[in-house]
Amino acid sequence: MLWWQVTVAESRFIDATDATVGYTFGRRDPVAVIEPYELVRLRTWDCFAGKVASTDDLPSKVCQFPYLNPVTGPLYVDGARPGDTLAVHVVELTPAADVGFSSTFPHFGALTGTATTAMLHPALEERVWQYTIDHQRGTVRYTARSCAFEVDLPLQPMLGTVGVAPAGGEVRASIVPGVHGGNLDMPQLRAGTTVYLPVGVEGALLAVGDGHARQGDGELCGVAVEVPMHVTLVVDVLSEVSTPVPRLETDAQFMSIGVARPLEDSYRAAHLDLVRQLVQLTGLDELDAYQLVSQAGSAYVGNVVDADYTIAAAIDKALIAPVLPYHGAHKVLRAIRGGD
Amino acid sequence: MLWWQVTVAESRFIDATDATVGYTFGRRDPVAVIEPYELVRLRTWDCFAGKVASTDDLPSKVCQFPYLNPVTGPLYVDGARPGDTLAVHVVELTPAADVGFSSTFPHFGALTGTATTAMLHPALEERVWQYTIDHQRGTVRYTARSCAFEVDLPLQPMLGTVGVAPAGGEVRASIVPGVHGGNLDMPQLRAGTTVYLPVGVEGALLAVGDGHARQGDGELCGVAVEVPMHVTLVVDVLSEVSTPVPRLETDAQFMSIGVARPLEDSYRAAHLDLVRQLVQLTGLDELDAYQLVSQAGSAYVGNVVDADYTIAAAIDKALIAPVLPYHGAHKVLRAIRGGD
Amino acid sequence: MLWWQVTVAESRFIDATDATVGYTFGRRDPVAVIEPYELVRLRTWDCFAGKVASTDDLPSKVCQFPYLNPVTGPLYVDGARPGDTLAVHVVELTPAADVGFSSTFPHFGALTGTATTAMLHPALEERVWQYTIDHQRGTVRYTARSCAFEVDLPLQPMLGTVGVAPAGGEVRASIVPGVHGGNLDMPQLRAGTTVYLPVGVEGALLAVGDGHARQGDGELCGVAVEVPMHVTLVVDVLSEVSTPVPRLETDAQFMSIGVARPLEDSYRAAHLDLVRQLVQLTGLDELDAYQLVSQAGSAYVGNVVDADYTIAAAIDKALIAPVLPYHGAHKVLRAIRGGD
Amino acid sequence: MLWWQVTVAESRFIDATDATVGYTFGRRDPVAVIEPYELVRLRTWDCFAGKVASTDDLPSKVCQFPYLNPVTGPLYVDGARPGDTLAVHVVELTPAADVGFSSTFPHFGALTGTATTAMLHPALEERVWQYTIDHQRGTVRYTARSCAFEVDLPLQPMLGTVGVAPAGGEVRASIVPGVHGGNLDMPQLRAGTTVYLPVGVEGALLAVGDGHARQGDGELCGVAVEVPMHVTLVVDVLSEVSTPVPRLETDAQFMSIGVARPLEDSYRAAHLDLVRQLVQLTGLDELDAYQLVSQAGSAYVGNVVDADYTIAAAIDKALIAPVLPYHGAHKVLRAIRGGD
Structure with a gap:
């Protein structure tokens, strides 16, 4: 199907409420049924479910396990079946607030002992930072807590969490994060990006959340600039197309995401998938594709703090033009956005 | 309560059938309600659900994801509530067959590329080994496939998988393996051992399976000598006692199990928990307990092949006698067995 | 000292010959004495010591351990003492050939079993790729071996190996790679970059080599586009200034390099050093600096194939302007280049 | 040669003095020339070079980098050439003191942030423990610092460090620890054990040190019960026999030691070598040997604290009797001891 033949359904809006957010992928009933190519607008809560509203609100006090990282959904995608691939194109991301929050959190983050990188050290101080968002100028302002230092950083909205119900009856x-997507925390997951996920159950049960006004590579302290988000999505179902790991596609690159520990396994899983995609797309044999990625590949560090770490292996699509992954699904979904 | 005051209920038997086995922890309805101190007899299928019956039955052909590693249960434990600890004492383990099977499995095991330790190598050859069990002599016979070599190994039955429903609404x-137990693959989980697990949901929802006639440290190729098993259990509920990681107790030692990747994190998590248990039991401060474990601790490698690796940190109970972990729960459950 | 007060010594040239290249950091006698601020021109051999000259020359046949990765030097830097920092500014890098080579190498690389990520798999096929360098257009041409595919990639010359003699009497x-630098394989180590290394012995004993016409992130197959290189350097000695890990500085960013396994430890070591540098430079306390890097930091993957893996943690210098690391050493060395 | 034909040279004694101890493997001149089958007696200093003499002597104050972990030697072994294997049989180990010391050390150990597992946490308290050795009863007494707790542990003397000069001109x-041996910290390296190491340079340049009165698995806090030691050794040179990783042999088992990070790579390297040794000794093919180790292998955790971690993969020699590794070298060296 060519994009100009696509009939875009009326956009609808799914707000984030106690009824439409959840804390797992799988198990919950869908809050809406959506169609491929339909523009879907929704709102997400921040990872603290809105409970951190000032630098006095320590997450460990105001939040309670497992009520962290709410996702809006799930959305039942008409026609999606196990074995298919769900393509989720992020049309637009706009922080739904003028401030964002970050924090340290006891025994969470890359430079502190955690439940698994277990240490005898007491937890680091728990501290909250408030960021001011200037939507006009496209900045978020970092304000130090210990001194007068302030600095503006680029506003680069992204979604930390996009996922579907896992296969095999699991609920996560x-x-x-996992093969089903989830809390990937990849800064490349922005407006203009398409995410490909393996459908594990009928209807896929897509849910999204964890908006970040911006994030450094690896999400060092474990918490980005957390904001509620207005999200516009459009999805497609690629029938009987398998997707072994989450993948991303932008106008310039396509990427495979490794989700694993230790971090080198994340690097390995991402790159093996990218090599295999190249083989499939280009006719190169595996060693030739391995060589091409060795010289031309980029590796993006997503998170080094979650239950599993994420790295994306990326390559410029120009190198293999005019071939396109997933038969151009990204281009079609991108086009629905409007003027492109 | 002292053990001689315990009234042991009549032992009952739960067979392994399509109705009583499952492939997840969480989600499924209980197949029976059991009481603390009740002797529970059950049968488990082997990890192949009985589908490997000769060296010609390649697991990747006869088994189908996710129908691997069936567990019998779940059992609803009367009185168990989130925040409690479930103590599961293994009274008896008897292989329910005269043969066991092991195999390589494509892209699974410690010395092969896997989905996460991703490699360009094609899968190793898939091969099945049949072991003959001599119940009288207490041996399992290894028989090579490539030549005439045969040798008897000690029969040392263990349960690879003992777990409860996870907390937070997850289904695994x-x-x-995980904090909820599951596929720990610890050779120390034998008759005479008590397992302590954190209760995540009402009734705990205990299930067990994956009997091994024996297993080497780390379960190198990913598959032990797999057998159906007759299991006799007795459980106790320790109210409002928390158990942050799975723990084991034998007559001689107590152990904390780390479940993590990379393997050093498993070592760390196990040892931090053991240090903290010692602090709680002895009055040593953390550094003194750290020092004692540094010189007196044992580390047992469980598996280096599953989704997370397991190591147990162990210490001799004699070192801190007469103090006992969990106020002597192991001793009570052990006594129910009979003559001890 | 301000840069315009610097007297630049005459540039001299040190060619790569059997007498001027070596295979260790430490142990060897200096091949020249150089002064701070002196322009030093030298030539380096490629990592194969020139022995791979066509796609028929398999490295494992034509090269012999330990005669891999020759470095030109060592250069005795006048005035450098243990406890100092050596700043090495790369003024210019020009491939000294019109072709470069890459290859797979038995049991070396990120997607193959190795001596430590030990696997039962036989080695991958050993294959050599020849790249044509177009100095005018600034490209290197990838040519597949299995089919007709060709594509041009940007020529982005870098030095894989820059190091000094290690402290403590070690010879590596x-x-x-290590704290002494060595085979860091960071693509950011280009013309225009300053490398900071801890001086371990009198005279530092600087040596460089392993030029790459370009390299993908992580050096996936273990071998970049290897070329001999014309290198122009200028160094400075920062007296009694300590440098705990190798650091890089460009006009835009400064970076700390973690050298460790597993890869998350490389990420951690890099980021802790960057946080501490920020504390020292800005007056932020550690948590505030941790937070700033969490949102504004970049992580660059160097290699995931060498004896230890490398990741650089980077931050834009504009965020903390006008403060400069090492009191502006990079700016001074950069200025010596000429017109800047 | 059969053991009863061996002429045992007069035993000689090499004391530990400033002239006979060093802090590297490689670089130093030999302090003695020894012959195969000669009984060699020597004394080693403890890892603190004797500078910790009471619980008030904090290692970080009284010791200075790189003067840690002194080794007595090197001994030039007559006839040892690169490509050979050096077999070092430990005849006797007797602590040369009535007290031993352990300690925490800033940013060293498994449950604390380190230079590579880098954390924002300040160092743990540095504390020293003094152990009383009762040679008669065969015990070492642990004495807590924070309370009155005391307990006796078995005296199990071992050598933490046994190594030769590395190949390739390196000095470590x-x-x-490394392929050359060095600071392996394996509790199995006791009297009665033979260590096999690859000869890297003429004369091998054997050195030993780091005696432990005992050690827990993994050397949790990074420091065992450190003692000076009287050591009796006898060596053999196995001409043109290669040893890819350090190996141990006792009367009951043979073992391969993996030296790597992360810890699973240490597990992998150890087990791959053990599998390959079995193939060589028994005629099993690789998969059959892999299977046998999967069910019959033991994994011993040496250290999870040094620059690289160590795990030994072990198997009972009885399983493959009467075949013996290294053509019975252990048996010959063992016999020289006397009555066996």
């Missing part, structure tokens, strides 16, 4: 906490 | 595949 | 193979 | 700090 929304704070966990 | 039975093949995955 | 030139193929190994 | 004596505190680092």
Whole structure:
């Protein structure tokens, strides 16, 4: 199907409420049924479910396990079946607030002992930072707590968490990343990006959340600039197309995401998938594709803090033009956005 | 309560059938309600659900994801509530067959590329080994496939998988280990051992499976000598006692199990928990307990092949006698067995 | 000292010959004495010591351990003492050939079993790729071996190996990265970049090699587009200034390099050093600096194939302007280049 | 040669003095020339070079980098050439003191942030423990510092560090483990054990040190019960026999030691070598040997604190009797001891 033949359904809006947010992928009933190519607008809560509203609100006091990282949904995607691929194109991301929050959190983050990188050290101080968002100028302002230092950083909205119900009857906490997507925390997951996920159950049961006004590579302290988000999505179902790991596609690159520990396994899983995609797309044999990625590939560090770490292996689509992954699904979904 | 005051209920038997086995921890309805101190007899299928019956039955052909590693249960434990600890004492383990099977499995095991330790190598050859069990002599016979070599190994029955429903609404595949127990694959989980697990949901929802006639440290190729098993259990509920990681207790030692990747994190998590238990039991401060474990601790490698790796940190109970972990729960459950 | 007061010594040239290249950091006698601010021109051999000259020359046949990764030097830097920092500014890098080579190498690389990520798999096929360098257009041409596919990639010359003699009397193979620098394989180590290394012995004993016409992130197959290189350097000695890990500085960013396994430890070591540098430079306390890097930091993957893996943690210098690391050493060295 | 034909040279004694101890493997001149089958007696200093003499002597104050972990030697072994294997049989180990010391050390150990597992946490308290050795009863007494707790542990003397000069011109700090041996910290390296190491240079340049009165698995806090030691050794040179990783042999088992990070790579390297040894000794093909180790292998955790971690993969020699590794070298060396 060519994009100009696509009939775009009326956009609808799914707000984030106690009834429409959840804390797992799988288990919950859908809050809406959506169609491929339909523009879907929704709102997401921030990862603290809105409970951190000032630098006095320590997350460990105001939040309670497992009520962290709420996701809006799930959305039942008409026609999606196990074995298919769900393509989720992020049309637009706009922070739904003028401030964002970050924090340290006891025994969470890359430079502190955690439940698994277990240490005898007491937890680091729990501290909250408030960021001011200037939507006009496209900035978020970092304000130090210990001194007068302030600095503006680029506003680069992204979604930390996009996922579907896992296969095999599993239900995963929304704070966990996996083959089903979930809390990938990849800064490349922005407006203009398409995410490909393996459908594990009928209807896929898509849910999204964990908006970040911006994030450094690896999400060092474990918490980005957390904001509620207005999200516009459009999805497609690629029938009987398998997707072994979450993948991203932008206008310039396509990427495979490794989700694993230790971090080198994340790097490996991402790159093996990218090599295999190249083989499939280009006719190169595996060693030739391995060589091409060795010289031309980019590796983006997503998170080094979650239950599993994420790295994306990326390559410029120009190198293999005019071939396109998933037969151009990204281009079609991108086109629905409007003027492109 | 002292053990001689315990009234042991009549032992009952729960067979392994399509109705009583499952492939997840969480989600499924209980197949029976059991009481603390009740002797429970059950049968488990082997990890292949009985589908490997000769060296010609390649697991990747006869088994189908996610129907691997069936567990019998779940059993609803009367009185168990989130926040409690479930103590599961293994009274008896008897292989329910005269043969066991092991195999390589494509892209699974410690010395092969896997989905996460991703490699360009094609899968190793898939091969099945049949072991003959001599119940009288207490041996399992290894028989090579490539030559005439045969040798007897000690029969040392253990349960690879003992778990409860996870907290936070999660449902995990039975093949995955975690804080909820599951596929720990610890050779120390034998008759005479008590397992302590954190109760995540009402009734705990205990299930067990994956009997091994024996297993080497780390379960190198990913598959032990797999057998159906006759299991006799007795459980106790320790109210409002928390158990942050799975723990084991034998007559001689107590152990904390780390479940994590990379393997050093498993070592760390196990040892931090053991240090903290010692602090709680002895009055040593953390550094003194750290020092004692540094010189007196044992580390047992469980698996280096599953979704997360397991190591147990162990210490001799004699070192801190007469103090006992969990106020002597193991001793009470052990006594119910009979003559001890 | 301000840069315009610097007297630049005459540039001299040190060619790569059997007498001037070596295979270790430490142990060897200096081949020249150089002064701070002196322009030093030298030539380096490629990592194969020139022995791979066509796609028929398999490295494992034509090269012999330990004669891999030759470095030109060592250069005795006048005035450098243990406890100082050596700043090495790369003024210019020009491939000294019109072709470059890459290859797979038995049991070396990120997607193959290795001596430590030990696997039962036989080695992947050993294959050599020849790249044509177009100095005018600034490209290197990838040519597949299995089919007709060709594509041009940007020529982005870098030095894989820049190091000094280690402290503590150690001598390390030139193929190994470490705190002393060595085989860091960071694509950011280009013309215009300053490298900071801890001086371990009198005279520092600087040596460089392993030029790459370009390299993908992580050096996936373990071998970049290897070329001999014309290198122009200028160094400075920062007296009694300590440098705990190798650091890089460009006009835009400064970076700390973690050298460790597993890869998350490389990420951690890099980021802790960057946080501490920020504390020192800005007056932020540690938590505030941790937070700033969490949102504004970049992580660059260097290699995931060498004896230890490398990741650089980077931050834009504009965020903390006008403060400069090492009191502006990079700016001074950069200025010596000429017109800047 | 059969053992009863061996002429045992007069035993000689090499004391530990400033002239006979060093802090590296490689670089130093030999302190003695020894012959195969000669009984060699020597004394080693403890890892603190004797500078910790009471619980008030904090290692970080009284010791200075790189003067840690002194080794006595090197001994030039007559006839040892690169490509050979050096077999070092430990005849006797007797602590040369009535007290031993352990300690925490800033940013060293498994449950604390380190230079590579880098954390924002300040160092744990540095504390020293003094152990009383009762040679008669065969015990070491642990005495808590924070309370009155005391307990006796079995005296199980071992050598933490046994190594030769590395190949390829490298020189390694004596505190680092590697293929050349060095600071392996394996509790199985006791009297009665034979260590096999690859000869890297003429004369091998054997050195030993780091005696432990005992050690827990993994050397949790990074420091065992450190003692000076009387050591009796006898060596053999196995001409043109290669040893890819350090190996141990006792009367009951043979073992391969993996030296790597992360810890699973240490597990992998150890087990791959053990599988390959079995193939060589028994005629099993690789998969059959893999299977046998999967069910019959033991994994011993050496250290999870040094520059690289160590795990030994072990198997009972009885399983493959009467075949013996290294053509019975252990048996010959063992016999020289006397009555066996």
